[in-house]
Amino acid sequence: MLVLSGASAAGFAAATNAQTAQLTPRNEPFRLLYAPHFGMFRHHAESLEDQLQFAAEHGFRAWEDNDMGSRDEATQRRLAAKMEKLGMQMGVFVAHCDFSKPTFASGRKDHQDLVLADIDRACTIAGRVNAKWCTVVPGLVDPxxxxxxxxxxxxxxxxxxxxxxxxxxxxxxxxxxxxxxxDHPDLYLTKMAQGFAICRAVGSPHCKILDDLYHQQITEGNLISNIDASWPEIGYFQCGDNPGRKEPNTGEINYKNVFRHIHQRGWKGIVGMEHGLSQGGKEGELKLIQAYRDADSFYDEHYGLEGGGGT
Structure with a gap:
């Protein structure tokens, strides 16, 4: 057990405060619209509304919640009101995700009816929470x-x-x-080119790709080239480093380069933070914020981009 003297304890506290101060100014917005989720800052804020408040105070301007559809209507409306007050944009919630059936590939009427009912429900939820995007996972392959x-x-x-x-x-x-x-064997949709072909065939602004960079690093890599090739059909990004699916700078993906690239391409949409934390407690949550500050502080002499401020 480490026992600190009075002077040492004071020095330790000062160092900790200095580390926290590096995150300031707390309200400075990130350059990109990174979207945390509930539970990510639970050691700093207990209630759902307080978690939104904490995120906004540290520069996050968006939020996503896969489980929004399972929350009761009163909670949905309360969270939407809090986000609107904070000027935060709602990201994705899950509209349809089935890991047990070939819901899209089979062509079966019962599968189609299930999907269409989920989309009906998603339209209602989106209206309550001011959401512009919902996630769809098109089920298993049909062998x-x-x-x-x-x-x-x-x-x-x-x-x-x-x-x-x-x-x-x-x-x-x-x-x-x-x-x-x-992580998810036997699913129908696995690659960016496949998603691109599907969206082109559908031909609707209501159907785009969610490019989760964690998944695509595992499936095929070549992240920036696939972003460029699929760009017209990408509607949303999510991230998480690999291996481990934690915050940037914990794995092999150079997120500073990836974020710089999509910023240079004019990305104005959301980058969902669909991953865990590499460290527990308040320290881990501060480390997470700092990881995004580091990744967001991209610099390129040609484009003259620097710092982590807003656009």
Whole structure:
């Protein structure tokens, strides 16, 4: 057990305060719209509203919540009001995600009905929480069908989903998330090029790609080239380093370069922080914030970008 003398304790406290001060000015917005989620700052703030407040005070201008659809209506409306007051933009919530059935690839009516009901519900939730994006994971592959038929079934169902959104919530965008084969085997959608082809075939502004850089680093890598090739069909980004799926600077992805690249391309959308923390407690949460400050402080002589301030 470490016992500090009075002088040593004072020095330790000063060092800790200095480390925290490096995060200031606390309200300085990040250059990109990074979106934390509930639980990420639970050691600094207990209630859901206080977690939003803490994030806003440290420069975050967006938020995402996969579980928003499972919250009761009163909570949804309360959180939406808090985000609006703080000037925070709502990111994705999950509209449809099934890891047990080929919901899109099969072409079966019962699968289609399930998906369409989920999209109906997503339109209602999006209206309550001012959301512009919802996540869709198009289920498993159907091993009994040729790839061409699976593709056609997926596209046709997505077109029906888009028609429903256009009627009920015209600003909502489904973002299709390719997931990696290691964490989620046998899923239908896994690669960026596949997502690009599907979105082009659907041909609707309500159907875009969610480029989760953690998943794509595992599946195929080549992150920046795939971003460029898929750019017209990307509607949302998420991140997490690999291995470990923790904050930037804990794995092999050079997030400063990736963030700089999408900023240079004019990205104005959200970058969801769908990952865990490499360290527990308040210290880990401060480390997380500092990791994003570091990754957001990209600099390029040609473009003259520096610092972590707002656009």
């Amino acid at each position: 009994r069908k040729d790839a061409g038929y699976q593709f056609s079934n997926c596209v046709e169902l997505l077109k029906r989903c888009c028609e429903k959104i256009e009627r009920n919530r015209s600003e909502l965008v489904m973002v299709l998330e390719p997931l990696n084969f290691r």
